[in-house]
Amino acid sequence: MMHVNEGLLLALRDGESVTEEALSHVEMCAVCSSGLEEVSARAALIREMLEEEVPAVDLEAAKAAVRARLDRSRTRSRVPFIVSSVRRAAAILLVAAGAVSAFQAPSVRSWLSERFGDSGATGPGAGTAPRQSEELQSVGIAARPGLVIALTGLDAGHRVALVFEVRDEVEVSAAEGTRFLIADARIDASDVVGPVVIRVPVGAPALTITANGRIMFTGTDAEYDVDSSGVQADGGWIFRAPDA
Amino acid sequence: MTVRATSSPTPVDFDAVFDQHYADLVRYCRRLTGESDAAEDIAQESVCRLFGHEIRAGPADIRAWLFKTATNLARDRYRTTTNRRRLLEVHPVQPSASEAPDRALEREERRAGARAALETMAPRDREMLLMRYSGFSYKEIAEALGVSSSSVGTLLSRAERRFADAVTGLEVGA
Ligand SMILES: [Zn+2]
Numbered sequence: 066m067m068h069v070n071e072g073l074l075l076a077l078r079d080g081e082s083v084t085e086e087a088l089s090h091v092e093m094c095a096v097c098s099s100g101l102e103e104v105s106a107r108a109a110l111i112r113e114m115l116e117e118e119v120p121a122v123d124l125e126a127a128k129a130a131v132r133a134r135l136d137r138s139r140t141r142s143r144v145p146f147i148v149s150s151v152r153r154a155a156a157i158l159l160v161a162a163g164a165v166s167a168f169q170a171p172s173v174r175s176w177l178s179e180r181f182g183d184s185g186a187t188g189p190g191a192g193t194a195p196r197q198s199e200e201l202q203s204v205g206i207a208a209r210p211g212l213v214i215a216l217t218g219l220d221a222g223h224r225v226a227l228v229f230e231v232r233d234e235v236e237v238s239a240a241e242g243t244r245f246l247i248a249d250a251r252i253d254a255s256d257v258v259g260p261v262v263i264r265v266p267v268g269a270p271a272l273t274i275t276a277n278g279r280i281m282f283t284g285t286d287a288e289y290d291v292d293s294s295g296v297q298a299d300g301g302w303i304f305r306a307p308d309a
Numbered sequence: 310m311t312v313r314a315t316s317s318p319t320p321v322d323f324d325a326v327f328d329q330h331y332a333d334l335v336r337y338c339r340r341l342t343g344e345s346d347a348a349e350d351i352a353q354e355s356v357c358r359l360f361g362h363e364i365r366a367g368p369a370d371i372r373a374w375l376f377k378t379a380t381n382l383a384r385d386r387y388r389t390t391t392n393r394r395r396l397l398e399v400h401p402v403q404p405s406a407s408e409a410p411d412r413a414l415e416r417e418e419r420r421a422g423a424r425a426a427l428e429t430m431a432p433r434d435r436e437m438l439l440m441r442y443s444g445f446s447y448k449e450i451a452e453a454l455g456v457s458s459s460s461v462g463t464l465l466s467r468a469e470r471r472f473a474d475a476v477t478g479l480e481v482g483a
Pocket residue numbers: 067068069090091094095096097098
């Protein structure tokens with residue numbers, strides 16, 4: 066065999082996989098083994114040249130800067146939650162329903178339809194008699210992937226509450242007719258009719274979801290506690306709300 | 310019941326990304342651009358983009374993804390290599406209290422030499438070298454830089470020679 070080329074010597078030096086043939090050649094050949102020593106010495110020299118202190122990075126400042134950037138990029142397509150009265154909440158909900166549902170609701174609906182379609186649970190696409198409308202209305206937008214929480218078994222007079230550790234975006238979809246009350250770190254849905262779907266974004270701060278006073282979910286998309294009624298499904302959880 | 314989600318796509322933990330990758334990423338960007346403000350800017354933009362992206366595998370892929378994105382952002386920013394401020398100008402030598410001044414100076418000269426040598430290199434050679442010395446495998450380098458895995462050894466060998474030659478040339482010229 067001819068001497069191995071330098072690219073192969075580097076691969077050998079760097080612990081990359083090389084053929085048995087190349088390996089045994091280098092072991093036997095004085096020229097190639099000295100070549101390997103040479104490129105190894107070069108690597109040590111380069112490593113020393115490139116050695117640099119870990120930059121003094123202010124991690125908290127960097128996190129804040131990234132959060133601000135993420136917020137800026139989302140506001141372009143986001144409806145803010147912060148409203149101070151029911152009247153304003155209603156107005157914003159109308160805007161949100163119009164602006165958002167065309168983009169977001171279909172995926173949620175197909176998720177519901179997939180999940181509930183053959184399970185007999187109440188929900189759009191379940192084959193049961195539709196309520197006033199099959200349209201879902203949404204508040205807030207989370208275009209990112211996350212954990213989807215679906216609450217079923219809800220009926221007139223039932224209540225759902227979402228409480229945030231820190232207000233962050235979260236997407237809530239419910240059948241039309243559901244009334245929302247939106248505050249800074251809290252969303253309450255009263256007179257819930259049909260399923261409510263909540264999308265918990267990746268990396269969002271902790272959130273607690275309560276149905277008729279019982280905690281169904283509390284935590285973040287990565288670590289959370291769930292009520293024992295929860296059934297895990299691809300991409301999220303389905304809960305059956307207790308009676309009011 | 311407490312659940313730690315492990316399903317695909319892997320949830321990207323905001324704090325963990327910073328703790329595990331951010332300092333390395335900034336260091337890589339500093340070497341790549343020779344500028345510390347730009348480095349932080351590129352690193353932050355890369356992390357931002359990560360959160361708009363589905364990562365389907367483990368943490369190693371997050372790291373590779375971040376470095377790849379940063380490489381592309383740096384390339385876009387430095388289509389022309391003029392007007393690149395040297396890090397040395399922004400951060401003059403400041404020996405730490407515990408270190409002898411001559412030793413600090415020597416170390417700083419070596420770093421300045423490395424930066425100057427990196428500046429003389431073609432972008433892909435520089436990226437190749439810096440990714441390798443940031444600990445990436447040939448496969449990851451190939452994927453990030455859009456070259457074939459089997460050519461990485463040869464391309465890296467060339468990049469190393471160019472870097473070593475530039476360092477020697479600068480030392481001789483100095
Ligand atoms: Zn040989």
